[in-house]
Amino acid sequence: MSMNPKNILEVRDLVVKFKMDEGTVHAVNGVSYDVPEGKSIGIVGESGCGKTVSSYALNRLLPRNASLSGQILFRERNGQVIDIAKLKPESKEIRSIRGKDIAMIFQEPMTSLSPVHTICNQISEALILFQGMTKKQARNRTVELLKLVGIPQAERRVDEYPFQFSGGMRQRAMIAMALARNPRVLIADEPTTALDVTLQAQVLSLIQDLQNEFNLSMILITHDLGVVAHMVETVNIMYLGRIVESGPTLQVFEEPQHPYTQGLLQSIPKLTGRLGERVTSIPGSVPSAYDLPEGCPFAARCPHRMEICSIEMPKPVQIGEDHTVHCHLFIGREAAEDAANA
Ligand code: SF4
Numbered sequence: 001m002s003m004n005p006k007n008i009l010e011v012r013d014l015v016v017k018f019k020m021d022e023g024t025v026h027a028v029n030g031v032s033y034d035v036p037e038g039k040s041i042g043i044v045g046e047s048g049c050g051k052t053v054s055s056y057a058l059n060r061l062l063p064r065n066a067s068l069s070g071q072i073l074f075r076e077r078n079g080q081v082i083d084i085a086k087l088k089p090e091s092k093e094i095r096s097i098r099g100k101d102i103a104m105i106f107q108e109p110m111t112s113l114s115p116v117h118t119i120c121n122q123i124s125e126a127l128i129l130f131q132g133m134t135k136k137q138a139r140n141r142t143v144e145l146l147k148l149v150g151i152p153q154a155e156r157r158v159d160e161y162p163f164q165f166s167g168g169m170r171q172r173a174m175i176a177m178a179l180a181r182n183p184r185v186l187i188a189d190e191p192t193t194a195l196d197v198t199l200q201a202q203v204l205s206l207i208q209d210l211q212n213e214f215n216l217s218m219i220l221i222t223h224d225l226g227v228v229a230h231m232v233e234t235v236n237i238m239y240l241g242r243i244v245e246s247g248p249t250l251q252v253f254e255e256p257q258h259p260y261t262q263g264l265l266q267s268i269p270k271l272t273g274r275l276g277e278r279v280t281s282i283p284g285s286v287p288s289a290y291d292l293p294e295g296c297p298f299a300a301r302c303p304h305r306m307e308i309c310s311i312e313m314p315k316p317v318q319i320g321e322d323h324t325v326h327c328h329l330f331i332g333r334e335a336a337e338d339a340a341n342a
Pocket of ligand 1: 259296297302304305306314326327328329
């Protein structure tokens, strides 16, 4: 197995399905992307587009009724490449990667913090287990980490329980817990959605500072285009389990090419808008993941739909350096350009 030397993770044709009583949910339908070492990427889309499932698959954190195919190539610390998709979910290999090399921070901190243990016990445990520290060393490092993430009076608060922390402080403690494992990849799943706006900005800037300081590779998962705009170098736009557009964040924001990306950007309220001005929404609703449409997943809602769109899945077309779009509009344009150049 070989990987581009600049990447730490390469996801190829990832497919995740869930067997339910009602049928099969096609949650992720052939997703491919790269995570360069020390860089940040964003995965953006509405709820139910498969962005969270696709990232949980990286740690093989999927329920028993899930099936997974494709490749998840990960470069280990010793330089060896391992395909996480081939590992058994409870194998020793994935347990040495999950939460350690690839750490996660969640929208709701209480999903990772135990309510019945002190913050010190929870963070120290990772330091003792993963870094071989003594109890005393682990406590000192826990205090350092709490200071690093901006917890005031860390020496005293380290002995408190999560319920004694505010929402923003719990989020910071969860980030400290992720850092205690000395990760190389950080997956941040809607890390600030549950916080109010001022805290959101503080926590986002903290994550960004830590990403730079620890040279972390980061995958930021969000429905909020405003969040990714300032946080990641590359953005992947997902719709119904597929990436429909990906590219350098600024370029995708300034010149969105896929009709879905254009619709998403137009649906953000503008501060410069006139009073009473209506926000444009994307008409229609996302099709059921139980019964995927033939052809382009966005066809039912697309203002530019053509006959071929409901018959054939559009192939990826490169429209700029590292900028790719999955849309028949561009396949036609590419063919026309090829014919003109012939
Ligand atoms: Fe619209 Fe067709 Fe492009 Fe899909 S492939 S986004 S339906 S124009």
